[in-house]
Amino acid sequence: xxxxxxxxxxxxxxxxxxxxxxxxxxxxxxxxxxxxxxxxxxxxxxxxxxxxxxxxxxxxxxxxxxxxxxxxxxxxxxxxxxxxxxxxxxxxxxxxxxxxxxxxxxxxxxxxxxxxxxxxxxxxxxxxxxxxxxxxxxxxxxxxxxxxxxxxxxxxxxxxxxxxxxxxxxxxxxxxxxxxxxx
Amino acid sequence: xxxxxxxxxxxxxxxxxxxxxxxxxxxxxxxxxxxxxxxxxxxxxxxxxxxxxxxxxxxxxxxxxxxxxxxxxxxxxxxxxxxxxxxxxxxxxxxxxxxxxxxxxxxx
Numbered sequence: 001x002x003x004x005x006x007x008x009x010x011x012x013x014x015x016x017x018x019x020x021x022x023x024x025x026x027x028x029x030x031x032x033x034x035x036x037x038x039x040x041x042x043x044x045x046x047x048x049x050x051x052x053x054x055x056x057x058x059x060x061x062x063x064x065x066x067x068x069x070x071x072x073x074x075x076x077x078x079x080x081x082x083x084x085x086x087x088x089x090x091x092x093x094x095x096x097x098x099x100x101x102x103x104x105x106x107x108x109x110x111x112x113x114x115x116x117x118x119x120x121x122x123x124x125x126x127x128x129x130x131x132x133x134x135x136x137x138x139x140x141x142x143x144x145x146x147x148x149x150x151x152x153x154x155x156x157x158x159x160x161x162x163x164x165x166x167x168x169x170x171x172x173x174x175x176x177x178x179x180x181x182x183x
Numbered sequence: 184x185x186x187x188x189x190x191x192x193x194x195x196x197x198x199x200x201x202x203x204x205x206x207x208x209x210x211x212x213x214x215x216x217x218x219x220x221x222x223x224x225x226x227x228x229x230x231x232x233x234x235x236x237x238x239x240x241x242x243x244x245x246x247x248x249x250x251x252x253x254x255x256x257x258x259x260x261x262x263x264x265x266x267x268x269x270x271x272x273x274x275x276x277x278x279x280x281x282x283x284x285x286x287x288x289x290x291x
Binding site: 054068070071072074075076077095096097098099100103 | 193195208209210213225226227228229230232233254255256
């Protein structure tokens with residue numbers, strides 16, 4: 001029996017997403033295909049498969065990514081699809097894509113860079129809209145209302161993004177700490 | 184000399200160099216490493232891929248011409264890689280000798 005679940009995970013929650021996919025596999029539903037915010041599952045023996053996700057360093061259509069994915073496939077890993085630059089893999093038995101921490105840290109850095117850019121853009125837009133709201137006179141008007149709505153949305157997003165960025169930074173620190181004594 | 188300045192190799196790189204004393208593809212390297220280390224060192228495919236590319240860039244290993252009908256790339260150690268490997272053996276030997284010496288002195 002196939003199963004489709006629509007679900008949205010913020011990018012900084014990629015570990016929770018992977019965990020959820022593995023919990024599904026534990027229950028006997030293994031990822032078969034990913035679509036736009038949708039996960040397609042097929043039945044499997046509970047616990048037979050493991051799922052791993054990775055933010056590809058280059059575009060999915062680039063030669064580098066194709067070579068990388070075909071290398072993984074040669075080791076028995078199945079590529080189940082991509083969503084927003086993330087590739088989804090599965091394999092029978094326990095498996096990891098990385099046995100070292102450097103690529104995990106690199107992946108966090110890539111996500112942090114884009115989140116910080118989005119945060120700054122929203123912060124600027126939010127402040128601009130709030131200032132426009134304050135300086136647009138006392139009468140309620142269409143532009144005045146939209147300044148306030150957009151400004152509030154921008155600033156709410158800034159709060160959510162700051163929270164996500166903090167989580168990623170602490171995750172990165174704990175990975176770096178592990179690196180100090182052992183290779 | 185290059186081999187004197189590289190510092191410690193990671194376990195992954197060390198076992199990759201050992202495995203590539205003979206031509207081998209990625210999956211073969213993973214199996215060989217696991218076998219040699221008695222299951223202790225398990226190379227993850229993504230880590231192995233990154234290491235192989237870096238080692239090719241540095242000239243420690245090279246990709247062999249692909250055979251017809253085979254899509255798996257095979258790799259082999261180069262003379263430069265062998266030099267790095269020998270340098271690492273000397274470094275490990277020194278660590279080992281000093282460790283054993285101090286233990287023997289303590290145990291009388």
